[in-house]
Amino acid sequence: MKTKILPMALVCSCFLSLGSYAQQADQEQNDSVDTDAAMPYDDLIPEPPPVKLPPRETALDALMSIPPSSEELKAAIVEAQKQGIPEQTITEARFIFHVEHKDEQALIDLLPIWQQLEKTFSLDESEIFATREDFLAVIEFTRALQALKAKDRVNFKKAITEALWLSPNQASAFTPYIEKMRIDEHIEKTQIDLGGKLSEINDGEPAELKTILGNKPALLLHFWSPWSPDCETSQASLSELFPFLKETNIALASVLIDGRTEILAEAREFLKGQDKPLSAPQLIDRVKNSFASQLRVTDMPTVILLSPDGKILYHGRSESPLLREKISSLHAKKP
Secondary structure, X not given: OOOOOOOHHHHHHHHHHHHHHHHHHHHHHHHHOOOOOOXXXXXXXXXXXXXXXXXXXXXHHHHHOOOOOHHHHHHHHHHHHHOOOXXXXXXXXXXXXXXXXXXXXXXXXXXHHHHHHOOOOXXXXXXXXXXXXXXXXXXXXXXXXXXXXXXXXXXXXXXXXXXXXXXXXXXXXXXXXXXXXXXXXXXXXXEOOOOOEEEXXXXXXXXXXXXXXXXXXXXXXXXXXXXOOOHHHHHHHHHHHHHHHHHOOOEEEEEEOOOOHHHHHHHHHHHHOOOOOOOOOEEEOOOOXXXXXXXXXXXXXXXXXXXXXXXXXXXXXXXXXXXHHHHHHHXXXXX
């Protein structure tokens, strides 16, 4: 039976498990071998002789290895077609390429091809699907993407539910899009009162968001916690973004999402340890009617760009190019 390419989430899990196992094996070996007499690890395992693959297998490997650029993908497809590789397999290669490069429009554009292939789909010609249900789930997922782009809630819910039903193992790939639709809907109907006050982390003094904003075109709120595994990387990302915020005249404030004693103490220690602390207010979110709950912060770190009238302009991660695009558009509108 031909082995299929594992789903992305499972691949990551396997790599992590194998990495942990390899580290454990290396440690056990180091503990049991006399280090003075031990040979280099590479010398213990002879390199296998290179295997020359037939032209068709070489073309298939190049096609399914997710080429780094669209030009290389096109070249791989041309060679695959010369070797008689089926259109279904080529479409699967296009699919995993666009998934890897996060090109949602390109995935949507594959829908008519998937629908045509549904009539002739063969597991024998598949390199990524273990069952027909997995194949059908991708069709429904693509329909869900199309509906999401059109802000068609009814058809999005119908398609994403069907995708989950057909391939529950892919839930981790599908569910972020459900949250994305909910956030998009929340953004459209939410308006925050910037007159609200939050306490400073170090001295407890109240600070008003409207005052922090001043006469600037927007306010960027950075929601964080020292208990988040991405705490360090989010601070580094903000540090990289900070010169751009100054250049475009965007106000910035960090908001600790939880002000309980233990978390607050760790947050203060974390901020003290920063080599280049940000020149921005460090605030604590309030317990009742918190800004995090009003703004639907479900993951950390999250940054939210607010207009002077409290409308959400951006909701996501600080490293996303979409944030810079949104800020640049505001800067371009400045008279």
